[in-house]
Amino acid sequence: MPPEKHALLSASSASRWLACTAAPRFEEGLPESTSDYAEEGRLAHAIAELKVLKKFTIMTNRTYNSRLNKLKKEARYDPEMDKTTDLYLEHLLEQAMTYNSPPTVAAEVKVDFADYVPEGFGTCDCVMIGGDTLCITDYKHGKGVPVSAEGNPQMRLYALGALKRYAPIFGDAIKKVRMSIDQPRLDSYTTDTITVEELRAWGESIKPTAQKAFSGLGEFVPGDHCRFCRGKAQCRARAGVNTALEDFAGCVPAGSLSPEELQSMEAAKASGMEAPGLLTDEEIGDLLVRGKLLVQWYKDLEEYATTALLNGKPIPGWKLVAGRSDRAFTDQDAALKAIMEAGYDEAVIYERKPLTLAQLEKLMGKKPFEEAVGGYVIKPPGKPKLAEASDKREAYNPAAADFSGVSSDA
Numbered sequence: 001m002p003p004e005k006h007a008l009l010s011a012s013s014a015s016r017w018l019a020c021t022a023a024p025r026f027e028e029g030l031p032e033s034t035s036d037y038a039e040e041g042r043l044a045h046a047i048a049e050l051k052v053l054k055k056f057t058i059m060t061n062r063t064y065n066s067r068l069n070k071l072k073k074e075a076r077y078d079p080e081m082d083k084t085t086d087l088y089l090e091h092l093l094e095q096a097m098t099y100n101s102p103p104t105v106a107a108e109v110k111v112d113f114a115d116y117v118p119e120g121f122g123t124c125d126c127v128m129i130g131g132d133t134l135c136i137t138d139y140k141h142g143k144g145v146p147v148s149a150e151g152n153p154q155m156r157l158y159a160l161g162a163l164k165r166y167a168p169i170f171g172d173a174i175k176k177v178r179m180s181i182d183q184p185r186l187d188s189y190t191t192d193t194i195t196v197e198e199l200r201a202w203g204e205s206i207k208p209t210a211q212k213a214f215s216g217l218g219e220f221v222p223g224d225h226c227r228f229c230r231g232k233a234q235c236r237a238r239a240g241v242n243t244a245l246e247d248f249a250g251c252v253p254a255g256s257l258s259p260e261e262l263q264s265m266e267a268a269k270a271s272g273m274e275a276p277g278l279l280t281d282e283e284i285g286d287l288l289v290r291g292k293l294l295v296q297w298y299k300d301l302e303e304y305a306t307t308a309l310l311n312g313k314p315i316p317g318w319k320l321v322a323g324r325s326d327r328a329f330t331d332q333d334a335a336l337k338a339i340m341e342a343g344y345d346e347a348v349i350y351e352r353k354p355l356t357l358a359q360l361e362k363l364m365g366k367k368p369f370e371e372a373v374g375g376y377v378i379k380p381p382g383k384p385k386l387a388e389a390s391d392k393r394e395a396y397n398p399a400a401a402d403f404s405g406v407s408s409d410a
């Protein structure tokens with residue numbers, strides 16, 4: 001599958017341009033980078049598409065096997081892709097079973113949502129239509145962050161495009177849209193269902209924002225969405241936000257307090273009152289939010305400067321140095337043989353340990369693993385981790401963790 005040509009206002013970047021309307025034109029002038037992850041994703045998508053076509057359309061075994069073998073010969077092929085695309089296919093089959101009669105299924109469907117977003121187009125991984133329901137599914141091969149289908153603008157734009165594309169065949173029969181995102185490597189499967197009426201109303205509601213983003217008269221609005229922006233390191237607006245820590249310039253460490261302030265702090269402590277000069281819990285909550293963006297921004301600056309220096313572009317005040325490295329044998333087998341010849345027993349030299357649970361599951365495949373050893377698998381609550389109140393995960397419950405034998409300091 002050749003790399004997809006992207007629209008200026010692509011569906012996949014919709015959560016960014018809906019929040020920062022200046023981003024599309026700003027990014028336009030910056031070089032596009034392609035990563036190993038993107039290439040892996042492209043290959044996994046090609047395998048997924050082939051499996052969907054084999055399952056839901058007419059394709060001979062010979063054609064299927066020859067195309068699959070060709071894909072498996074690509075340098076970036078990993079057997080895990082076979083398993084994750086099988087899981088995706090399994091999910092699509094489950095979706096198909098929800099229809100009263102076999103739905104129409106198509107893979108890699110080009111859709112046009114330009115009625116809502118100027119020059120908007122994209123590709124849906126799978127479209128399924130039957131009865132009154134349009135179902136679109138997006139396969140994501142990445143295992144960075146789980147992406148939820150709930151209220152997801154990318155999925156909604158694809159759905160608007162799919163409605164338009166299939167309107168000549170299905171007319172007004174479609175009343176409902178089900179949108180799913182499958183991320184098998186993260187074990188994340190999410191779905192959102194809305195009526196066609198709600199979807200179209202949403203499309204109308206974003207029209208002015210899309211126009212603004214397209215026109216080049218948008219506003220820079222930094223936030224979490226900067227993470228995937230091509231200009232994330234060089235964007236002045238993002239840098240501006242991160243200097244907002246200056247708002248907290250008054251929150252100085254105790255050692256820098258004036259003698260009077262120190263005196264009033266001691267007095268407050270003696271009377272059991274909260275000492276002045278300490279950050280309040282509200283301030284700490286706020287600083288954690290600002291700090292999070294600051295840390296991410298700093299990492300992006302580091303990445304930018306490292307790439308620039310590697311490409312011979314100077315970054316004033318900075319240079320590259322060799323990082324820490326570990327010693328290694330040039331020929332491990334020969335070295336171990338020499339150690340044994342020196343009188344050391346093989347049992348002392350080699351450590352025998354089983355593969356991890358995840359490696360064993362990968363080796364056996366999800367289903368056989370579940371059948372053979374599923375009863376031995378437990379998933380204790382993870383260590384408590386700080387998250388923003390808006391995080392979708394349930395709040396950590398220390399009592400439940402203790403009950404399951406895992407304490408917070410385990």
Ligand code: SF4
Nearest residue numbers: 020222226229232235
């Ligand atoms: S880095 Fe953030 S603020 Fe700057 S253009 Fe990109 S999305 Fe907008």
